[in-house]
Amino acid sequence: MSALHIINKPQSRGQALRSCLRLLQPGDALLLIEDGVYACTDTGENRLLWQNLPVEVGCHALRPDLDARGIALPLPTFALVDDDGFVALVCEHDKTLSWF
Amino acid sequence: MTDTSAPPSASHRRLTFISRRAPFGEDYPRACLDMVMAAAVFDQQVNYVFMDDGVHQLVSGQAPAAIGAKDLSAQFAALSLYGVENVFADRQSLLERGLENAVLSIPVDVIDNACLQRLIQDSDQVFVL
Numbered sequence: 001m002s003a004l005h006i007i008n009k010p011q012s013r014g015q016a017l018r019s020c021l022r023l024l025q026p027g028d029a030l031l032l033i034e035d036g037v038y039a040c041t042d043t044g045e046n047r048l049l050w051q052n053l054p055v056e057v058g059c060h061a062l063r064p065d066l067d068a069r070g071i072a073l074p075l076p077t078f079a080l081v082d083d084d085g086f087v088a089l090v091c092e093h094d095k096t097l098s099w100f
Numbered sequence: 101m102t103d104t105s106a107p108p109s110a111s112h113r114r115l116t117f118i119s120r121r122a123p124f125g126e127d128y129p130r131a132c133l134d135m136v137m138a139a140a141v142f143d144q145q146v147n148y149v150f151m152d153d154g155v156h157q158l159v160s161g162q163a164p165a166a167i168g169a170k171d172l173s174a175q176f177a178a179l180s181l182y183g184v185e186n187v188f189a190d191r192q193s194l195l196e197r198g199l200e201n202a203v204l205s206i207p208v209d210v211i212d213n214a215c216l217q218r219l220i221q222d223s224d225q226v227f228v229l
Contacts, residue, residue: 015152097226
């Protein structure tokens with residue numbers, strides 16, 4: 001029973017991202033969308049955040065939201081997906097949790 | 101755990117609602133409560149979890165009339181009438197806010213991170229709001 005966690009805000013905008021991370025379980029996946037993609041920019045804080053994940057999960061970011069914000073080089077931890085990839089991720093998991 | 105691999109019955113789904121906002125700043129807490137009660141009326145298996153700032157909703161002695169808001173606690177008291185028995189508060193959220201010994205308006209089970217992970221895992225759908 002794996003879950004896809006969708007996050008639309010960076011850590012500077014509340015506890016959603018932090019709370020989501022402590023509930024991740026092996027096999028889950030995570031997708032950053034909207035302003036959530038600011039959490040995968042190459043900063044020291046973000047590097048630290050993703051290096052210290054409690055479990056191994058697939059990390060994804062929505063490419064149109066990165067492009068829209070001019071984020072050319074997200075952290076390499078993240079696989080970039082388009083809208084079709086977003087739908088595929090939803091289908092691959094038993095449930096979706098939207099953190100906002 | 102014998103039936104977890106079987107497809108969930110459409111009529112009895114396990115639904116977990118995670119309410120994570122303070123009581124009066126936004127409409128989400130009331131919306132979450134309404135969803136919990138609606139799900140219970142339709143005989144679903146409901147878990148109602150308070151997490152992050154959502155634990156502030158549980159503190160007793162709230163008097164929001166002066167700010168033109170409605171008290172949630174009256175409706176919390178009705179949860180058991182609706183058959184909602186599984187009400188939880190996240191321990192870490194209580195601790196972070198100094199509420200570990202606070203008087204709460206309804207009885208809740210205080211749960212740790214691992215228990216919350218299991219609730220999510222065992223649910224057919226999870227609503228975070």
